[in-house]
Amino acid sequence: MHKKLWKTVATTSIAASLLLAGCSSSTNNEASVKGKKTDPNEKIKLTFWDENAGPQRTPIWEELIKRFEEKNPNIDVEYVGLPKDSAKAKYDASIAAEDTPDVGSVQTSWLPEFALRDALLPLDPYFNKWEDKDKINKGAIDFNKEIVADHKLYGIPYTQNLDILWVRPDWFKEKGTKVPETWDDFFTAVKNQTDKANKRYGYTIRGGAGGSFQLQRLMFAYSGEEDYIKNGKSTINSKKNIEFLKKYFGLYKKYTPQSDITNGYKEMIAGFDTGAVAMVQHNIGSYGEHKEALQSDQFQAIPLPKTADGKYVAEGGNTIGISVFKGTKHAEASWKFAAFLNSKDSQSYWNQQVGQIPTNSDVLSEQWIKDSPHIQTAFKVYDDPNTILYKPPFYLPEYRSILDTIVDPGTQAVLSGKMTVEEFLDEWSKAIEDAQKKYDEHFKK
Template identity: 35%
Template structure:
């Protein structure tokens, strides 16, 4: 069946994504032309374009540098920058899809491609890439990962900018003072979280993400502890999300809230969580490579380390996949030629290296991935080693499902908060989410049979 072939290709892509780090539906319009039937236009390649940053506030400074470089090299193009918080980006695009006002170009990571592409919002980029200076210069595994996330039509809807990976950051000074071992295993992690907590002195062992973006972090902790290595059962029809081992793992993880974490964590997204860790006396933080530079600025490189996620029994590390980020061309844009120029420039060696050094992530440009700064960023080096030494298995999240982003965010983040507060059981939470995912997978399988 076609579906099994596609699923096999996606599994291969997951393995390939490890190598990336180691080496450094129908449209809304009846005519199928895109959102609202608006085909857009190539334009003159000059004039104004609008760029929506999908991580506004966090990446605003570096994007403005890249835009300044681009406008200097292309004085006949003016880029209007619009920074949108990561937690608000999808809803902003969805609203624009219904009412108009989409940008020419915007951030489109693998977690959102399928949903946008299913609504006909994105321009396929395969031919543009093949005829550009980027051809053969982008990391093939990142490109294939974005293709696999597109919903099954094998088209490329986003040009990759970077790859990320989950990291456990811990305060080396606090661990040394408490006589604790490095939290390289889940057992050590839970021991340290408890020992480093002194509520009377406002000291906590861990900060948990309870606000926007909480589900992915919870899944990482679940599968990391349970050791389950596939998101779907052998038949590819039912999720392993509510497997008894995952339920037990979530109960233990959620049980950390308010016991060894600040109460404010209930509503913390990643920016608040990172800022809290950087300014306080909290022992550990789960985030990704992207916040490394923030920690260096706030704490100094000698007071913390960023290491791969803890290992489970037998020394095996299991972690969920992290999306590849990229830039997409919106189909309704009226100046696609100029917008493509911007994408091509932003992912060139110099600019892609500059962006990823600031972000602390892995460049998509193969030449940029050879630059010296990468070897000096310890978390990136350690992540690469963990993904290449055979100790890590990756659980591929179903980014290809058009409903994935909605299910894993808007539909279930409020329920996860109920789990943290003890108002909903881990079993009930995972059963409800699994039911939604099984239905979405069934629909996708039927459409792609």
């Protein structure tokens, strides 16, 4: 079932794989498993950090923690919710201060940096003995090991995602607008669905924090590029990406809200859920918010439009996992909690509430998977034999900081007219190429 989905997170560039093979981090040497064995009678307190806290997801984690504590009465888990847009900075500060949580929800793209900073506990000894290890998406496990310099396992992915478009099918029906399948359809629909007299816009652009990930997923979906870097050169400033961004950013203020320039995730989703915009690009994980705000016939997940030659493009490695931090004093108990969160029942509960794809194979046969149109949309993309899986350079320690410090503010600079699309993409490309050069110099020694 869904063979391509099960391979999507096992993709990384051939060059990166060759570079990583046989290398080890200079700061993350072979580490023995720390922490003492769990005494069933000893009272233990763990701290768990959620990297995407909010009214929709926080109660889900709290319920899972409650279930875990009922099964393990000697272990108390303190939940700490971090807002999505500031979570990475919070983790960075905790690592610098050597005051990390015991367990955390960690995005896949953070693993290489956190591993190089010697912040995470290798989970291989635990995972290899875990009775459920073969149920977790092997592609996801392999990918998480490939992208870190020492090839160890630092995160067990509990969910997989896919960027899509959420549309208002009722509005499209009212105006007789075609639901987008191609990029021409998309730009036409944005314009047709805009009705400023009734304070409706055809689309909303995420110009605030965190918009960089969504932007590059759109760019690759349009261009069809499979390689992020070719022979040391970034494909970010390709002609097709320039062409796309001129069209895309050209929508701003004419067919999108003026507030888009600073809107983050919450504002963008709120614009869709409150009836201000007809389409929003996000991922299947915002299903929970849409379900609470709208009727079932008022929101629909559709794939990102196909390339000019008719192919879907998706990002490899689009997962989030559970990591144990090296500073924990209770490694055994921390692993027990990590394993619990990746069990069939826990993954089923979390992913069903949020609307994402579980990585535990036992969950894929459950009825809610079959009855979820947005999940089936994701399978449609992943199962298409012509789908292109582009490969972000997660292995570059500077990758995430480039998106946060160059791409996010650069987007705002273009939208405000202070920078051209060409200047923006050239700066982004140069930063990636410089990071690749540093990486090559370090790991080719």
